[in-house]
Each structure stands twice: as structure tokens, then as C-alpha cells.
Amino acid sequence: MPSGAPDGTAHAGGPLDCPGCRTPMRRVDLDRKHHGRVVVDLCNACQALWFDALESLHLSPVGTLALFRAIHAARPEARRALPSRVSCPRCDTPLTLTHDLQRTTRFSYYRCRHGHGRFTPFLQFLREKDFVRPVPPDELKRLKKLVRIIRCSSCGAPVDLERATACGYCRAPIVVLDPDAVTKAIRQLDTAETHAAPPDQNAAGFLEAARFEREMKREQARGSQGSMVDLVSVGIGVLAAALFARG
Ligand SMILES: [Zn+2]
Ligand SMILES: [Zn+2]
Ligand SMILES: [Zn+2]
Known part of the structure; x- marks a missing residue:
């Protein structure tokens, strides 16, 4: 699709440019909590999302799962690191790095101080929505x-599992998708959609060892820059295969 094509969504003035790399982002139209739609802009190269104003809060579980699918489809072979300065796609003001805490989960995003919205790396989004947890021993x-x-x-830094349980560079703990959180969301998906309900065994065992291993090998084979895998991406891959194989 030509990047400048209008696609009939609510954004004024065509696709937004990514605050990180300044190329046009892809729009994803998602289900809203209480009726209606939420439009989210996604940058593949930066692996990050732009939410206008409070869009993130209004995302339904169904919308969140659909976003997983988009995130999975968007994964690039090599992730681009965000520049130290990112700007609002609406007013060009430098965005402010903001650390937030929800219950016990810490997450961060870049926020426009004029209230236009926030730019959130995928992983931070998953933390915000309580979809990841530290790897149990x-x-x-x-x-x-x-x-x-x-x-x-x-x-994106390498972590040696033999020696560390957190990233030596940014101190983030090693995390994986939380199967309980995902199962809960899938159950809500089940009740929300009468057709195409995912089979139960997929929901229950989506992070089961054999599947995880298979997806990990696939991910390793796919990378052009060495074979380092990101455990959260692997989990999303397993989930995507289970949920969206026929969709
Ligand atoms: Zn970008
Ligand atoms: Zn702004
Ligand atoms: Zn790190």
C-alpha cells in the first residue's frame, strides 16, 4: 500500500511519522473497551506504538490480542534502537521519557507534554497491560x-542465561509472556466472538515447552544477525500461531 494513501480512519492528515525513525507508521484499527474502535500507529523498525491521548487505556482485551498479532507480523529481522531524542508526530515537541507504576508493574513511555499522546515500545506496552512476568526459576x-x-x-543487549537473571546493560529482568494473563484475555475473546473461538487446548498450553522450543528454533533460523532470540517475541510467536493460524 502506498504510504500516503488515505485509508478512511479518523486520523487527520494521512499517516503519522514515527517519532523514532520518522518514516510513516502503519495504522491498526482495534476494538475499544466500550464500543467503537481505537486506531493505533505502529512502527515496525522501531518496534513501538503511538497512542493518541488516552487510546491505550481504552483498548479492550480483544483489541489487545489483535495488537499482538500486528506486533508479531511487524517484527523486523533487526530492531532499530530508538534515538535519544524522539519528537511528537503531531507537534514536533521532544517527547518526555516517563516512568510509570501500575500496581507492582513498572513501565515507561515517551509522552507529549501538550497531551497529543504517547510513544510506547512494544515491551513496555506488554508490561503496562500486565502481559509479561519475570521468568520463574x-x-x-x-x-x-x-x-x-x-x-x-x-x-536488545545480549544476556547470558548462565550468569544473569537480568540484563547487565539496562537492568531489566528477563521476562516472558504471562500465560495466565494471555489465557484470561483469550477467554474474554471467546465470549466476545461467536465465530472463530480459539480451541481451548491452545489457550491453556500456548507456552507449553515443545511449542516454545519449536518457535524458538524458527526465530533463531530467521534472524540474519546471529541467532539471539527475544523470549517475549518467541512467546508472541507461539500465541500468534495458536490463535491466528486460520485467521
Ligand atoms: Zn520508527
Ligand atoms: Zn504533541
Ligand atoms: Zn537490557
Whole structure:
């Protein structure tokens, strides 16, 4: 699709340019909590999302799962690091890095001080929505047998699973998708959609070892720059395969 084509969504003035790399973002039209739609702009290269004003808060579980699908489809072979200065796609003011806390979950985003919206890296979005959790010790033991060096889901730096349980560079803990949170969202999806309900065994066992391992190998084979995998991306891959295989 030509990047400048109007697509009939509510944004004025065509696609927004990414605050990180300044190329046009892709619009994703998603389900809203209490009727209606939310339009989110997504940058593949930067692996980040732009939410106008309070759009993020209004996303329904169904919309959140649909966003997972978009995130999965958008994953690039190499992620671009965000520049130190990112600007609002609406008013060009430099965005402010904001640290937030929801219950016990810390997450961050870049916010326009004129209230136009926020720019959120995918992983931070998953944290905000309580979709990731630190890897439990027994799971870590299992993972270490499969892979030694992973890529930090927060900053992209390599993490040696033999020696660390957090990223030595940005201090973020090693996280994976939280199966309970995902299962809960899928259940809500189930009740919201009469057709195409995902099979239950997929919902329950989507992070089950064999699947995770298969997806991890696929992800390793896919990377052109070494074989480092991002555990959250692997989890999203498993989920996408389970939920959207026929969709
Ligand atoms: Zn970008
Ligand atoms: Zn602004
Ligand atoms: Zn890191």
C-alpha cells in the first residue's frame, strides 16, 4: 500500500511519522473497551506504538490480542534502537521519557507534554497491560538447556542465561509472556466472538515447552544477525500461531 494513501480512519492528515525513525507508521484499527474502535500507529523498525491521548487505556482485551498479532507480523529481522531524542508526530515537541507504576508493574513511555499522546515500545506496552512476568526459576532452568544467550526484550543487549537473571546493560529482568494473563484475555475473546473461538487446548498450553522450543528454533533460523532470540517475541510467536493460524 502506498504510504500516503488515505485509508478512511479518523486520523487527520494521512499517516503519522514515527517519532523514532520518522518514516510513516502503519495504522491498526482495534476494538475499544466500550464500543467503537481505537486506531493505533505502529512502527515496525522501531518496534513501538503511538497512542493518541488516552487510546491505550481504552483498548479492550480483544483489541489487545489483535495488537499482538500486528506486533508479531511487524517484527523486523533487526530492531532499530530508538534515538535519544524522539519528537511528537503531531507537534514536533521532544517527547518526555516517563516512568510509570501500575500496581507492582513498572513501565515507561515517551509522552507529549501538550497531551497529543504517547510513544510506547512494544515491551513496555506488554508490561503496562500486565502481559509479561519475570521468568520463574524452574522455567529458567529449562530455558538454559535450549539457549544460552538471549536478547534483552527491553534494550536488545545480549544476556547470558548462565550468569544473569537480568540484563547487565539496562537492568531489566528477563521476562516472558504471562500465560495466565494471555489465557484470561483469550477467554474474554471467546465470549466476545461467536465465530472463530480459539480451541481451548491452545489457550491453556500456548507456552507449553515443545511449542516454545519449536518457535524458538524458527526465530533463531530467521534472524540474519546471529541467532539471539527475544523470549517475549518467541512467546508472541507461539500465541500468534495458536490463535491466528486460520485467521
Ligand atoms: Zn520508527
Ligand atoms: Zn504533541
Ligand atoms: Zn537490557
